[in-house]
Amino acid sequence: MKQILITGGAGFLGSHLSERLLNEGNHILCVDNFYTGTKKNVAHLIGHPYFELIRHDVTFPLYVEADEIYNLACPASPVHYQFDPVQTTKTSVHGAINMLGLAKRLKAKILQASTSEVYGDPEVHPQPEEYWGKVNPIGIRSCYDEGKRCAETLFFDYWRQHNLEIKVVRIFNTYGPRMHPNDGRVVSNFIVQALKGENITIYGDGSQTRSFCFVDDLITAMIRMMSTASEITGPVNIGNPGEFTMLELAKKIIELTGSRSSLVYQSLPSDDPRQRKPDITLAREKLGWEPKVHLEEGLVKTIKYFKTLIL
Numbered sequence: 285m286k287q288i289l290i291t292g293g294a295g296f297l298g299s300h301l302s303e304r305l306l307n308e309g310n311h312i313l314c315v316d317n318f319y320t321g322t323k324k325n326v327a328h329l330i331g332h333p334y335f336e337l338i339r340h341d342v343t344f345p346l347y348v349e350a351d352e353i354y355n356l357a358c359p360a361s362p363v364h365y366q367f368d369p370v371q372t373t374k375t376s377v378h379g380a381i382n383m384l385g386l387a388k389r390l391k392a393k394i395l396q397a398s399t400s401e402v403y404g405d406p407e408v409h410p411q412p413e414e415y416w417g418k419v420n421p422i423g424i425r426s427c428y429d430e431g432k433r434c435a436e437t438l439f440f441d442y443w444r445q446h447n448l449e450i451k452v453v454r455i456f457n458t459y460g461p462r463m464h465p466n467d468g469r470v471v472s473n474f475i476v477q478a479l480k481g482e483n484i485t486i487y488g489d490g491s492q493t494r495s496f497c498f499v500d501d502l503i504t505a506m507i508r509m510m511s512t513a514s515e516i517t518g519p520v521n522i523g524n525p526g527e528f529t530m531l532e533l534a535k536k537i538i539e540l541t542g543s544r545s546s547l548v549y550q551s552l553p554s555d556d557p558r559q560r561k562p563d564i565t566l567a568r569e570k571l572g573w574e575p576k577v578h579l580e581e582g583l584v585k586t587i588k589y590f591k592t593l594i595l
């Protein structure tokens with residue numbers, strides 16, 4: 285039985301990771317300060333003899349024992365990470381330093397949940413891992429983008445300097461049950477609007493595309509990454525390359541919810557990318573992984589979850 289520490293374990297992705305790794309027979313130490321995550325996300329795991337929930341802020345050092353560390357602590361959606369941008373950078377940077385320090389002391393493997401946002405406003409589509417990105421260092425998204433970039437730097441410096449076994453995954457848009465209903469992301473926005481019978485807001489003409497990975501696929505990829513040979517450090521992109529226009533997504537959600545919502549059009553925000561799509565060639569090659577859950581199947585499960593919150 286492995287002892288696995290998951291920071292941000294009570295968040296959207298962290299709660300699914302905790303559940304999966306617990307079901308696979310591991311001992312889980314779930315660490316969270318409940319900034320965007322909630323105890324409710326892991327309520328069904330509390331009481332399990334091998335699940336421990338610790339309220340802790342990763343910007344402070346933590347002394348526990350673990351064989352593996354998954355570092356997910358960080359608010360992930362713009363509304364949340366821009367609410368307290370200084371704390372966002374601290375969480376990414378001090379959090380990474382504290383967790384890397386712990387991994388070094390324990391000689392534990394450590395995985396960083398990085399993001400496609402490290403590519404910034406990319407000039408290359410889709411983005412391969414070798415692309416260094418185009419990121420504004422002083423904008424309102426920088427606390428997240430640069431914080432995550434600096435965390436990657438720290439991971440690679442600990443690897444070079446201290447020979448630590450590191451794994452870095454760059455996560456693209458992921459959706460599923462336990463997403464925040466009010467975090468401003470398109471899937472949750474559309475579902476909440478459809479379930480409440482409110483107008484669904486489309487920016488621009490809705491022809492811009494996005495790719496969405498269902499949470500179960502993403503968790504499989506993270507666990508596979510952790511179990512790769514020591515020379516595989518990443519970064520490895522994880523996401524679903526299937527592209528959908530915003531109009532297609534909205535219509536699909538209206539159909540699946542049986543909603544009477546209408547579509548309303550608003551002007552496109554100036555920084556809205558036309559396209560965002562992962563290049564997952566490396567994940568296919570190194571992890572033998574590719575997403576399996578089709579959009580419709582994932583949406584049905586996500587809608588079912590949101591119904592429990594809203595209806």
Ligand SMILES: NC(=O)c1ccc[n+]([C@@H]2O[C@H](COP(=O)([O-])OP(=O)(O)OC[C@H]3O[C@@H](n4cnc5c(N)ncnc54)[C@H](O)[C@@H]3O)[C@@H](O)[C@H]2O)c1
Pocket residue numbers: 291292293294295296297298315316317318319320321322340341342343355356357358359360361375379397398399400454455456457458459
């Ligand atoms: N969901 C996505 O589409 C996506 C995409 C790219 C990257 N990621 C990354 O994956 C990770 C998890 O994202 P998520 O979507 O589950 O978001 P989330 O907000 O649901 O989860 C983040 C968790 O971290 C916790 N947290 C925040 N600051 C903390 C701190 N200082 N100390 C301890 N805990 C803290 C929050 O309370 C929350 O439970 C994040 O690092 C995020 O950057 C997610």
